[in-house]
Amino acid sequence: MLVRKIPDGTVxxxxxxxxxxxxLRLLGDPQENGFTIAMVMNVNSSxxxxxxxxxxxxxxxxxxxxxxxxxxxxxASVNIVRSYRVVAxxxxxxxxxxxxxxxxxxxxxxxxxxxxxxxxxxxxxGRSPLRYRCKYCGRELAEKEISSQLG
Amino acid sequence: MRGGxxxxxxxxxxxxxxxxxxxxxxxxxSRGELESLFKAADAFxxxxxxRKDLADRIIATAFFEPSTRTRLSFTTAALRxxxxxxxxxxxxxxxLKGESLHDTTxxxxxxxxxxxxRHPSEGAALLAAELSSVPVVxxxxxxxxHPTQAMLDLFTVRRLKGRIDGLTYAVLGDNRYAxxxxxxxxxxxxxxxxxxxxxxxxTLSPRAEVVKQLKGLGLRFELGSDLEKVIGAADVLYLxxxxxxxxxxxxxxxxxxxxxxxxxxxxxxGKGGLIVLHPLPRSTExxxxxxxxxxxxxxxxxxxxxxxxxxxxLKVAGGGEA
Ligand SMILES: [Zn+2]
Numbered sequence: 408m409l410v411r412k413i414p415d416g417t418v419x420x421x422x423x424x425x426x427x428x429x430x431l432r433l434l435g436d437p438q439e440n441g442f443t444i445a446m447v448m449n450v451n452s453s454x455x456x457x458x459x460x461x462x463x464x465x466x467x468x469x470x471x472x473x474x475x476x477x478x479x480x481x482x483a484s485v486n487i488v489r490s491y492r493v494v495a496x497x498x499x500x501x502x503x504x505x506x507x508x509x510x511x512x513x514x515x516x517x518x519x520x521x522x523x524x525x526x527x528x529x530x531x532x533g534r535s536p537l538r539y540r541c542k543y544c545g546r547e548l549a550e551k552e553i554s555s556q557l558g
Numbered sequence: 559m560r561g562g563x564x565x566x567x568x569x570x571x572x573x574x575x576x577x578x579x580x581x582x583x584x585x586x587x588s589r590g591e592l593e594s595l596f597k598a599a600d601a602f603x604x605x606x607x608x609r610k611d612l613a614d615r616i617i618a619t620a621f622f623e624p625s626t627r628t629r630l631s632f633t634t635a636a637l638r639x640x641x642x643x644x645x646x647x648x649x650x651x652x653x654l655k656g657e658s659l660h661d662t663t664x665x666x667x668x669x670x671x672x673x674x675x676r677h678p679s680e681g682a683a684l685l686a687a688e689l690s691s692v693p694v695v696x697x698x699x700x701x702x703x704h705p706t707q708a709m710l711d712l713f714t715v716r717r718l719k720g721r722i723d724g725l726t727y728a729v730l731g732d733n734r735y736a737x738x739x740x741x742x743x744x745x746x747x748x749x750x751x752x753x754x755x756x757x758x759x760x761t762l763s764p765r766a767e768v769v770k771q772l773k774g775l776g777l778r779f780e781l782g783s784d785l786e787k788v789i790g791a792a793d794v795l796y797l798x799x800x801x802x803x804x805x806x807x808x809x810x811x812x813x814x815x816x817x818x819x820x821x822x823x824x825x826x827x828g829k830g831g832l833i834v835l836h837p838l839p840r841s842t843e844x845x846x847x848x849x850x851x852x853x854x855x856x857x858x859x860x861x862x863x864x865x866x867x868x869x870x871x872l873k874v875a876g877g878g879e880a
Contacts, residue, residue, distance in 0.1 A: 514806065515700050517659065517681035524660035525685050543681025544702060545767045 413445070416464040418486040418493075419476070424449050427459035429479050429558035434463065434472055442466050455482060470497075477501035478508070479554040481537045501537060505529040509539060509548060509556055516544035559693050576873035580687040581695040584705040584745045585771075592748060595869055596713050602638075602865035603717075612641035615875050618670035620646040620662065621697065622677045627838060628697045628707070631863035632674045635871055638864065644670060663689045672875045675699075693874050701735040701804050707837055708741035710866045712749070714859040715794055718833050722749040726791045730818060731798035731843060733758040735805070738837040739798045740768055747775040754779040755788040759817045761810065762800070785818065789827050795820070795834045795853075799841040819843050825851055835859050 422430050427446045431437065438444045443464040452458040467487050468476070476483055477499035487495040509529050511518045518525045518541065529539035529548070537550040548556075559580055575591050584592075617636040621629050629645075636643050646666070659682055666673050667690040675683050676697035683696035683703070698704040715722050727746065733739045733756055743764070746754055756764060756779055763781055764772075772779060782788065789795065797820055805811040820834065820843060836844055836856040848854055 513680060515679050515804075517677070517679040517685050517699075520679045521659050521682075521685065524658050525681075540767070541681070543684055544700070545680070545771075547767050547770075 411445075412491055413462050413464045413488055414491055415489050416442075416462065416466055416487075417468045418488060419461040419463075419468075419480070420458070420484045420486065421452065421455060421482050422459040422461060422480045423455070423482075423554070424457035424459055426479055426554065426558060427461050429554070430459075430461050430476065430483075433475055433479060433557065434466075434468060437463050437466050473497050474500055474502045475508075478505075478537070479557050481535065481550065501531050501534065503531045505531075505539060509553060511541040511544060511546055512548060512552060513541065513544045513546040516541060516546065518543045559691055560688050576870075577876070578693055579874055580683075580693050581705050581870065581874065582684050582687055583696070583703045584708045584741055584748070585775075587705075587748070589748045592709065592712065592745075595709060595866070595873060596716055598869035598873060599713055599862075599866045600717075602868045603862065606638055608640070609638060610640040611872055611876055612636065612639040615641045615671045616644060616669065617641050617871065617875070618644050618646065618666045618673045619697075620666055620673055620675045622659075622675075622682075623698065625676050625697065627860060627863060628676065628704075629674075631860075632695075632697065632706075632867050632871075634864050635867035639868055639872060639876075641871070641875070659685060660689060663694075666690070667692050672871070695870070695874065698737055701737050701801065702740070703744075704737040704741045704837075706867060706870060707738045708745035709870065710863050711738070711742050711796065711835055711837070711859065712745050713866050714835060714855065714862050715833070717862065718855055718858065719793060719831075722746075722751070724750065724752050725793040726753045726755070727751050727794045727796065728755040728757055728785065728788050728792040729796045729798075730757045730785050730820070732762045732800045733764045733798075734762045735801035736798035736837075739796065740764065742796055743768070743772060743777070743779075744775075747772065747777045751778065753791070755792065756781050757783060757785050757788060757818075759783060759814050761814055762817075785820070786824060786827060789824060789832075790829060792828060792832055795828065795832060797834060797836045797844055799836075799839065799843055802841075816842050819845065820848060821845065822847055822851065825853060828853060 445462040447460040449457050473485050483499040485497045486493045507527050518527050528542040532538045532540040538547050540547045633643050663686040672693050674695045674697050680700035680702040682699045687694040802811050832853045833855040834853045
């Protein structure tokens with residue numbers, strides 16, 4: 408299946424199958440700000456069996472967005488395109504610390520019980536598969552839990 | 559009061575390393591720091607003499623969960639050092655009726671020089687320490703940490719066995735929810751035990767994050783469910799009761815209730831010199847007839863709580879000369 412090349416913008420490859428819409432949400436739904444979007448879903452991939460691809464015409468993602476992207480698409484590669492040429496290729500890098508992004512799943516964790524006043528802080532504890540550890544109770548969130556919280 | 563202490567994990571031995579520091583997890587302390595605590599505690603074992611070291615200090619005990627030994631031994635330790643104690647505990651019910659941990663901590667910080675806190679939520683003491691400008695000592699946070707209990711337990715081993723290194727340990731019981739067991743295991747990672755047998759009914763074996771942590775810290779341990787297999791090798795048997803109150807599902811508790819017990823017959827299979835520790839209170843896992851056995855060391859352990867906590871309070875809240 409072919410989707411036309413974009414002149415300028417961002418191509419995000421190796422998104423887990425089914426996560427293309429979550430990626431768009433994470434980028435702030437650029438289609439609602441007038442950007443043209445192309446999505447290819449559930450295509451064969453030598454690297455990951457099935458994958459999605461997201462193209463956003465006219466918008467270059469920020470380094471922060473690339474970091475955030477790693478939470479739902481840990482193996483994504485981000486290509487910045489200018490005049491039909493890839494000028495930069497970045498791999499999604501998960502941030503070492505996440506504040507106010509994830510929710511702890513331990514029901515008795517202080518970050519859950521005292522939600523109004525306690526921050527949510529997670530530390531990266533594994534890259535492949537992706538894992539984050541709650542600063543307060545030590546509970547780890549697995550890749551699936553992370554992406555489902557964000558997706 | 560976070561950030562004042564030395565970097566975590568560093569083998570930092572300094573006269574002042576304890577001063578003003580939060581005590582949240584035993585993992586935050588180096589072997590050298592623990593040894594200096596034990597040395598200081600040695601001096602307080604035996605008949606007490608009145609002291610005035612903390613005469614101008616006020617210690618707050620804030621127990622959001624029932625406690626007898628921990629609260630009373632901290633109180634006794636503070637009084638023996640001449641400190642004054644304010645206690646929030648009798649009003650627990652009114653606190654639970656809506657006041658946040660945040661607001662309670664901010665109040666106590668203004669009223670006292672050190673806060674000893676127990677709370678049913680994991681991470682409560684850490685959160686309080688981040689908010690408070692005075693040191694916070696964790697007296698137990700949910701099923702996670704109980705650092706001063708672990709310090710006391712290691713101190714007891716050191717006094718009764720002469721060392722902590724090179725011994726074989728069996729840790730029997732609720733290794734999933736008993737923070738004393740988890741903290742004892744964390745404490746052992748600071749030393750060089752010959753082997754640690756973690757013995758529990760399957761549903762009470764340590765949580766995944768704890769096992770991962772112990773592996774990462776290089777502790778030599780084995781997980782099992784049969785005490786009789788390992789008791790013959792053990793120098794120290796550490797026993798905990800099932801933490802009924804922490805089971806998310808009462809049916810799960812019913813399934814494992816009474817599933818392990820240290821009987822005199824099993825104890826007889828232990829070698830000479832074996833000591834049995836238990837943080838107390840006990841349930842059915844430790845019958846009273848074991849008390850007369852030579853190995854029973856849990857009453858000594860309970861009594862050592864005062865000297866150990868005296869040393870700790872003096873180091874954290876004192877002038878730094880301890
Ligand atoms: Zn948590």
